[in-house]
Amino acid sequence: MDPQTPLLWALRDAANLTGTKYGCGTGDCGACTVLVDGAAQRSCQTSLAEAEGRFVTTIEGLSHDRSHPVQQALVAEQAIQCGFCTPGIALAAAALLAHNSDPSTDEIKAAIPNLCRCGVYPRLVRAIQRAGRAARGLEVLPTVPVPGWAPGTVPAIRTE
Known part of the structure; x- marks a missing residue:
């Protein structure tokens, strides 16, 4: 890919990491936010050249x-x-x-x-x-269901 390609395009189109969203394309809406070396950054405004050698985290990598x-x-x-x-x-x-x-x-x-x-x-x-x-250890949050279906949790489908 061209080094000036927006990081967003590479993440979604080449790496199939679709959690990062196309939004305004101008860096205003924040739908394309990723972490670059731990800092929030608009991936539509970050080129591949700017991201090269840096650690990029998308929502898929958060947890x-x-x-x-x-x-x-x-x-x-x-x-x-x-x-x-x-x-x-x-x-x-x-x-x-x-x-x-x-x-x-x-x-x-x-x-x-x-x-x-x-x-x-x-x-x-x-x-x-x-x-x-x-x-800070002051609150315990309820757990969130993991993505997808776990074996044995899919409801039976009746065809009658």
Whole structure:
């Protein structure tokens, strides 16, 4: 691929990591947020040349079993509606909490300016604060079901 290709295109189209979303293409909406060396970055505005040799984390790499405190807190606070913006928000929140496990509401809003069509902003702030408490050992979050179907959990289908 051309070194000036946006990282987003390489992640989705070449690596088939589709959790990172196409959004505005201008870096404003945050749907394409990934972690680059642990910092939240808009992948639509980051070229492959800029990402070369750096550690890129997509939502698929945050936690394979959805056990990251941010993921658990987003579910617990029902801060996930359509899910389109969720991967970018989860990664931006993880980056924030890695440096500040007790952020204020203003710090959360500054670190996570992502757009959400469903308007879950108050729940989002509460979820990130809960994830911070969990990271500090002050709260235990409910576990989140792992992706996919586990053997024996698929309901029987009757054809009668």
